[in-house]
Amino acid sequence: MTTLALSPARLRSASFLSGLREFLKHPGALAGTIVLAAFVVCAIFAPWLAPFDPSETDIGMRLGPPDAITWFGADIHGRDIFSRVIWGARYSLPVGFATLVVGLIIGGTFGVMLGYIGGRFDAIASRIIDVLLGFPSIVLAIMVVAVLGVGLVNVVVAVAIAEIPRFARVIRGAVLVAKQNLYVEAALAMGASSTRVMFLHILPAIMPTVIVLGTLNLGNAILSTATLSFLGLGAQPPAPEWGAMLNSGREYMRYAPWTMMAPGLALFLAVIAVNLIGDRLSEVIDPRNARRR
Amino acid sequence: MAFFLRRLLGIIPILFLTWTVVFVVFEFIPGDPVSLMMGGVPASDEVMANERARLGLDKPVLERYASFLGRAVVGDFGESYKARQPVTQMIREQIRPTLELAAGGLVVGLGLGLLLGVLAGLKPNSWLDTVCIFLALAGGSLPSFWSGMLLIYVFGTVLAWVPIVGSGFSALILPSIATGLFMAGDFARLVRSSIIDAMKQNYIRTAYAKGLAPIRIVGKHALRNALIPPITMLGIQLSTLIGGAVVTENVFARPGLGTMLVDAVLNKDMPLVQALIVYTTGVYVLVNLLVDLLYVLIDPRIKYARTPSR
Numbered sequence: 001m002t003t004l005a006l007s008p009a010r011l012r013s014a015s016f017l018s019g020l021r022e023f024l025k026h027p028g029a030l031a032g033t034i035v036l037a038a039f040v041v042c043a044i045f046a047p048w049l050a051p052f053d054p055s056e057t058d059i060g061m062r063l064g065p066p067d068a069i070t071w072f073g074a075d076i077h078g079r080d081i082f083s084r085v086i087w088g089a090r091y092s093l094p095v096g097f098a099t100l101v102v103g104l105i106i107g108g109t110f111g112v113m114l115g116y117i118g119g120r121f122d123a124i125a126s127r128i129i130d131v132l133l134g135f136p137s138i139v140l141a142i143m144v145v146a147v148l149g150v151g152l153v154n155v156v157v158a159v160a161i162a163e164i165p166r167f168a169r170v171i172r173g174a175v176l177v178a179k180q181n182l183y184v185e186a187a188l189a190m191g192a193s194s195t196r197v198m199f200l201h202i203l204p205a206i207m208p209t210v211i212v213l214g215t216l217n218l219g220n221a222i223l224s225t226a227t228l229s230f231l232g233l234g235a236q237p238p239a240p241e242w243g244a245m246l247n248s249g250r251e252y253m254r255y256a257p258w259t260m261m262a263p264g265l266a267l268f269l270a271v272i273a274v275n276l277i278g279d280r281l282s283e284v285i286d287p288r289n290a291r292r293r
Numbered sequence: 294m295a296f297f298l299r300r301l302l303g304i305i306p307i308l309f310l311t312w313t314v315v316f317v318v319f320e321f322i323p324g325d326p327v328s329l330m331m332g333g334v335p336a337s338d339e340v341m342a343n344e345r346a347r348l349g350l351d352k353p354v355l356e357r358y359a360s361f362l363g364r365a366v367v368g369d370f371g372e373s374y375k376a377r378q379p380v381t382q383m384i385r386e387q388i389r390p391t392l393e394l395a396a397g398g399l400v401v402g403l404g405l406g407l408l409l410g411v412l413a414g415l416k417p418n419s420w421l422d423t424v425c426i427f428l429a430l431a432g433g434s435l436p437s438f439w440s441g442m443l444l445i446y447v448f449g450t451v452l453a454w455v456p457i458v459g460s461g462f463s464a465l466i467l468p469s470i471a472t473g474l475f476m477a478g479d480f481a482r483l484v485r486s487s488i489i490d491a492m493k494q495n496y497i498r499t500a501y502a503k504g505l506a507p508i509r510i511v512g513k514h515a516l517r518n519a520l521i522p523p524i525t526m527l528g529i530q531l532s533t534l535i536g537g538a539v540v541t542e543n544v545f546a547r548p549g550l551g552t553m554l555v556d557a558v559l560n561k562d563m564p565l566v567q568a569l570i571v572y573t574t575g576v577y578v579l580v581n582l583l584v585d586l587l588y589v590l591i592d593p594r595i596k597y598a599r600t601p602s603r
Contacts, residue, residue, distance in 0.1 A: 136531075139532075230543075246442065257450075267439065
């Protein structure tokens with residue numbers, strides 16, 4: 001992964017609005033923003049948007065195919081899949097976001113410390129990070145679930161922990177670059193404390209990196225948490241979480257394929273929207289990431 | 294050769310660290326291993342104490358750590374709480390289907406990634422490039438459990454082209470595609486930027502000037518050089534592949550290490566979880582070593598005269 005560090009001046013000089021216009025000029029980013037906004041609306045207004053109660057069962061509707069009333073069909077308990085998918089936005093998006101924030105805060109703290117302190121401490125810790133990077137992140141997350149136990153909150157912690165090494169590595173790189181800035185040297189020469197330099201000088205300088213890293217990994221975070229729920233380690237039925245819905249739908253896939261269509265499509269759309277946004281954002285914030293011409 | 298030996302020695306601290314991390318993490322797991330082993334069956338204190346002594350759990354932490362390391366060196370991670378078999382043997386019996394799946398996923402992922410990447414990279418910013426890049430992004434956003442289910446439904450149930458369960462080659466096709474699709478995206482992007490770089494090099498201009506056919510220029514000169522960065526990724530992608538196998542095995546109800554891992558976690562079968570994680574890391578470290586050696590074969594310019602800077 002490239003180190004993405006920029007002077008904060010660049011971020012400030014480009015005004016927010018022109019940045020936004022630049023960002024939305026890209027059709028993919030525009031589409032991604034619209035889709036993501038739609039999901040956010042679903043998450044916020046789920047009780048009003050969903051035509052049925054997501055946990056209301058109806059024996060007569062069991063595995064009913066999509067029709068004018070149940071748009072996406074009904075599941076094994078006769079629950080309306082459309083309503084459940086809308087409610088599902090309340091799970092995957094916040095859970096993915098929470099995972100990301102926890103991972104960034106912890107990984108970022110490690111990264112800043114490693115990059116700032118350097119020396120032997122950095123050398124040893126970086127070796128440990130190398131080892132941790134070796135664990136497939138989903139396996140690492142499963143291991144953490146093994147320790148903490150099954151559940152959605154534990155999945156957030158598990159996926160966040162699994163992301164920490166990668167975040168720490170990238171942010172450490174950004175800090176190493178930011179440290180080279182003259183103003184850091186100047187601040188230190190003026191007798192500023194390490195904490196002050198880290199928070200006032202290093203942190204703003206690595207902010208673009210953090211934002212790009214965050215958006216590029218949000219899709220992954222959503223996918224990983226949904227995957228764990230699918231494996232039965234996260235959200236438990238009857239929660240209308242997309243991964244868990246897919247898990248309970250797969251038994252009936254042969255006769256009722258609609259039980260897996262809508263939740264999977266929703267998950268796919270949410271992740272691709274976030275990834276499109278992340279891609280474009282990294283190009284706008286750091287032009288070095290732009291597609292080479 | 295000296296480089297190879299040095300790399301081989303470099304593995305030792307990594308393995309040692311992994312073992313330590315695994316030991317420490319599982320030390321902190323709440324719950325008594327012996328009562329987990331009994332599976333909730335009430336047992337007298339005497340039986341529990343005997344079992345604890347048999348497992349060496351009554352010894353102090355440091356002594357257990359030393360014995361754990363000693364046994365880890367010879368690949369002995371104790372026996373499964375649930376199956377009451379040596380975990381190493383259980384893993385050995387299940388490793389084959391996972392390796393097959395990983396290999397299949399790798400073939401699909403590399404093939405597709407290479408195709409998309411080269412198509413995109415040869416004409417940057419053309420419509421073909423845009424389509425390929427979008428496909429790559431879509432592939433990386435596809436939940437592999439969902440694509441697996443779709444594949445099962447379309448090709449297994451509706452069209453009935455391939456068997457859904459079984460152990461033959463034809464039963465490997467769909468799982469490989471599901472695993473590979475996810476990997477192809479990252480790989481395609483890397484190949485693309487790598488090809489764009491390679492096509493700008495002087496030796497490509499020379500090749501054109503010599504009047505070589507474009508297909509030869511791309512196939513022989515550009516591709517060969519463009520493959521170095523993606524191959525570096527290969528080692529890292531291995532973890533994606535293993536992670537993908539865990540999910541794919543689950544979706545396709547295939548036997549294998551991934552299924553074993555999820556079951557072991559659900560059953561709180563800690564020795565099995567420990568062993569699986571240690572072996573996964575071991576394989577990862579080994580493959581990365583192989584990848585390093587592969588560079589030298591592909592690009593003779595890389596000679597490890599000095600320690601590669603990391």
